[in-house]
Amino acid sequence: MSAAVTSYDKIVCPSLGDSIPSALPHAISVSLPTxxxxxxxxxxxxxxxxxxxxxxxxxxxxxxxxxxxxxxxxxxxxxxxxxxxxxxxxxxxxxxxxxxxxxxxxxxxxxxxxxxxxxxxxxxxxxxxxxxxxxxxxxxxxxxxxxxxxxxxxxxxxxxxxxxxxxxxxxxxxxxxxxxxxxxxxxxxxxxxxxxxxxxxxxxxxxxxxxxxxxxxxxxxxxxxxxxxxxxxxxxERYGRNLPTSAAMLAKRTLRRRIAGVLAHEEDSSPNGGDELRPSTRGVEGVTEEDVYLFPTGMAAIWSAHQLCLASLPPAKSVCFGFTYTDTLKILQKWGPGCYFFGNGDEADVDALEALLSSSESPKILALLCEFPSNPLLRSANLGRLRNLADRYDFPLVIDETVGNFVNVEILPFADILVSSLSKVFSGETNVMGGSLILNPKGKHYPTLKAKFEETYEDSYWYEDAIYMERNSRNFVKRVWIINRNTEAVCDFLHSYSRLATPNPVIKNVYYPKWESRQNYDVCRLPLPEGEKGGNFGGLFSITFTSEEAAHAFFDTLPCAKGPSLGTNFTLACPYTILAHFTELDWAAEYGVEKSLVRVSVGLEDRECLLAWFGLALKAAEEAGKSKTASS
Structure with a gap:
């Protein structure tokens, strides 16, 4: 993508089964509009x-x-x-x-x-x-x-x-x-x-x-x-010029520097062999591109982080802290001795984890993995307390920063391993997959993990994918700030119609870091740049309704693209629980992930356009809610 941020105001919602955007040969999302x-x-x-x-x-x-x-x-x-x-x-x-x-x-x-x-x-x-x-x-x-x-x-x-x-x-x-x-x-x-x-x-x-x-x-x-x-x-090629395929290694080096936060001019930078470097902005002294590893997908980075811990440390169960994306939990369950699952990810779960670790059995922990914030409930774990437990009981913290992203939050000081899906907002273009893993050079386990990774890591990221990822991410920072402002405006609008703000609402809850475990999020939230208005709470939120009929009407009426994935440059919605937990709906509901939950990833559209879209969907949900009440 070129340096200029493209307007998505007039995006046409693709038909059922089309790629999103339409006719994109390597699209990573598909239209499921109802x-x-x-x-x-x-x-x-x-x-x-x-x-x-x-x-x-x-x-x-x-x-x-x-x-x-x-x-x-x-x-x-x-x-x-x-x-x-x-x-x-x-x-x-x-x-x-x-x-x-x-x-x-x-x-x-x-x-x-x-x-x-x-x-x-x-x-x-x-x-x-x-x-x-x-x-x-x-x-x-x-x-x-x-x-x-x-x-x-x-x-x-x-x-x-x-x-x-x-x-x-x-x-x-x-x-x-x-x-x-x-x-x-x-x-x-x-x-x-x-x-x-x-x-x-x-x-x-x-x-x-x-x-x-x-x-x-x-x-x-x-x-x-x-x-x-x-x-x-x-x-x-419609948005900008790629590097030639012979420059794949240059593209990968630039990606690693961009992810390490050492490029002096991150926005609009392109690899020309002479990028100006600076100390990392990751909040940890000494981070370099040598601590960053690329993978073909974000899930590959998570799987590899778990494999690295299994290969480097004594065998033990892992901890999955919070309600993470479905495959993350499956990885911890299916490879190695298994895991302990603390699915709410709140202070009570930190207490329960501490009680487990200090019990007479005192089980050894391989590693703890969490998301910051979590997907789809946007809850932020108390990373300070988790870091304290990790230090006290000698296990590494693996943190997925995909939803928070390093423009908004500073996570590496708490983590031994930081993973992210580059396929999401880092790319934004829904035309390429990628993942990254950073080892914290100040972490206690760094020497062991680094030595093992240097021995076992093989670069499997296809060269063309790296070239597209490099191009797409050149204006990553600029896009994030626009998406932050858009998302906060939409969430403020919807929140004003929720049960916390109005009697007899059709909206039950709006899940967004501004309101979910805010004090934990603020500990990691980076300061706003000079002149920047609004907050830096990211581009993802979820919404639940007082009836399934209202949820269906809201989703069907919302005139944006609808399909899997998040972090896209255009607004993208999905009925998350249906897609991710269709065979385990009751189990997901135990942790607050309701069947009728709608997850929305906000894009770069004009703010007034977005507010009009969500106003239209809200009106449809209210009508459906009234019909439900009248018939019951």
């Missing part, structure tokens, strides 16, 4: 599934990856085998280990095979000009849901741009022919998992080597996909 569409997605309705041209990459296997997987299955697979593709050997090995450990019959472990395919590109290749290392995990088709768990939780599968590069080389070398439509695959579909748990499940799929019957909806989606090849380059 509450019914989101439920239909979770339940595997063909109406919804067949319309989808893309989805969030850890849940939806991009069509370019589908196509490359089908080629790998045909070239290396046995009958009734499917595969997953990874960029490094160690990841493929961890996938195999994960699958074998979950064999239904321990006495007969799953037959999981690994293949390395080096795809050699000619020096004159128009794609990349070097070889591509592809690691293929082959397994029986009925074990696909297990493989999908690893893909989702670890976040280390190949990116769609890497798949496109592989396909481009193979096409240039005549190993494959260009199909009429990239949507058609010769292997069972991987795009969705329409059982009760769509994240892992899979209903009956066509037998290997046969193409699924094409419905009218699929035909429409395929025709739309054919247009992507022509539009893709234009859309990907």
């Amino acid at each position: 509450w019914k569409d989101n439920v239909g997605y979770e339940e595997g309705e063909r109406r919804v599934i067949d319309a989808m041209c893309t989805g969030y990459p850890r849940f939806f296997v991009h069509k370019s990856i589908q196509k490359l997987s089908a080629i790998c299955e045909a070239k290396f697979g046995l009958q009734n085998e499917q595969c997953m593709l990874f960029p490094k050997a160690y990841i493929a090995n961890r996938c195999r280990d994960f699958m074998i450990a979950r064999s239904i019959e321990p006495s007969t472990p799953l037959a999981v095979r690994l293949v390395q395919w080096i795809i050699h590109a000619d020096e004159t290749s128009s794609s990349i000009g070097h070889e591509i290392e592809l690691h293929i995990v082959l397994f029986p088709s009925d074990a696909y849901p297990i493989a999908k768990q690893f893909w989702q939780h670890a976040g280390l599968g190949i990116s769609s741009r890497m798949a496109v590069a592989c396909l481009s080389v193979l096409e240039e070398q005549g190993e494959i022919s260009r199909p009429k439509s990239p949507a058609m695959s010769t292997s069972p579909p991987r795009t969705c998992f329409p059982s009760r748990n769509r994240h892992y499940g899979s209903k009956a799929t066509p037998s290997f080597g046969k193409v699924a019957a094409t419905t009218q909806a699929q035909s429409v989606a395929q025709a739309r996909d054919e247009d992507w090849n022509d539009q893709g380059s234009y859309l990907e």
Whole structure:
């Protein structure tokens, strides 16, 4: 993206199944514009599934990856085998280990095979000009849901741009022919998992080597996909100029410096080999780019932080503090000895944790992981008390700063490991994934963690993704301040109609750091720059309603983009609990994450435009609430 902040006032809400924004080849969000569409997605309705041209990459296997997987299955697979593709050997090995450990019959472990395919590109290749290392995990088709768990939780599968590069080389070398439509695959579909748990499940799929019957909806989606090849380059470059692909290492170095806070001119900076450096603004002396590690996704950074602790420290249970994003908890539960879950993340939970640690059993803790603030309830943990416990009982703190982001809050002084999803507001463009991990050089565990990471870390971040991430993040700081102001204005408006401010409201609660555990947030909140008005409470909030009917009406009427992800340059909403906890709604409700919760990530639109949108949605919710009252 160029230095100028783009106006999103006139953004058109995409239709069901379209990428967000529309026709973006590597989009990381998909349009699910109504509450019914989101439920239909979770339940595997063909109406919804067949319309989808893309989805969030850890849940939806991009069509370019589908196509490359089908080629790998045909070239290396046995009958009734499917595969997953990874960029490094160690990841493929961890996938195999994960699958074998979950064999239904321990006495007969799953037959999981690994293949390395080096795809050699000619020096004159128009794609990349070097070889591509592809690691293929082959397994029986009925074990696909297990493989999908690893893909989702670890976040280390190949990116769609890497798949496109592989396909481009193979096409240039005549190993494959260009199909009429990239949507058609010769292997069972991987795009969705329409059982009760769509994240892992899979209903009956066509037998290997046969193409699924094409419905009218699929035909429409395929025709739309054919247009992507022509539009893709234009859309990907529409906001600014990328570095040449040969400058990937330069882009990665600039990203690491930007994340470390050592670039003297963060806003509008671009890598030219001569960036002026300064002491880090992270609040910890001595932080450099050498303490920053890049990953293909934010979840990969979290998974890797947990793996680093498991490899560096004595085995023990972890602590998941607060109601974190769903895959974070799953990682702590499925790798290592398990975890203790303190799902409210409040002062009472700190008391309970302290009581556990000081009990007669005095269990050893591997590490504690929390978000600041949490997603979706925007609660801020008491990091001072947690830091005190970590020092007293000798375990590292791993903190996810994705929602807070380092423009608004200073977290590193409390953390041993700081992780973040760069896919969110750091990028803003919904066209690339990425993650980062910072080791605190002043942390007690730094020497041990640093030595192990230097021994084991392998850079698996695809070079093109790094180039797009670098471009997108050049005006990160400028965008954050606009989003901060917009979000506070919207939240103040909605809060004035909540049960805390008005009798008989349709809005139950507005969850936002300005009102949720404010004293804990303020401890880490950075001062406002000179001349900046408003607060720095971030761009995310959640809202609950006095009836499900009101929630549905609010969401359906809100005229913004609707789909998974957050931190986008445009306003993006989703019925969070439906998407993240559809099979465990009662469990989520125990921790205050209600079924009808709507999560909103506010963008760069004109403030008056945003207020008009939310006023329209509020009016619809009030009418639905009145109808509910009248009928009961």
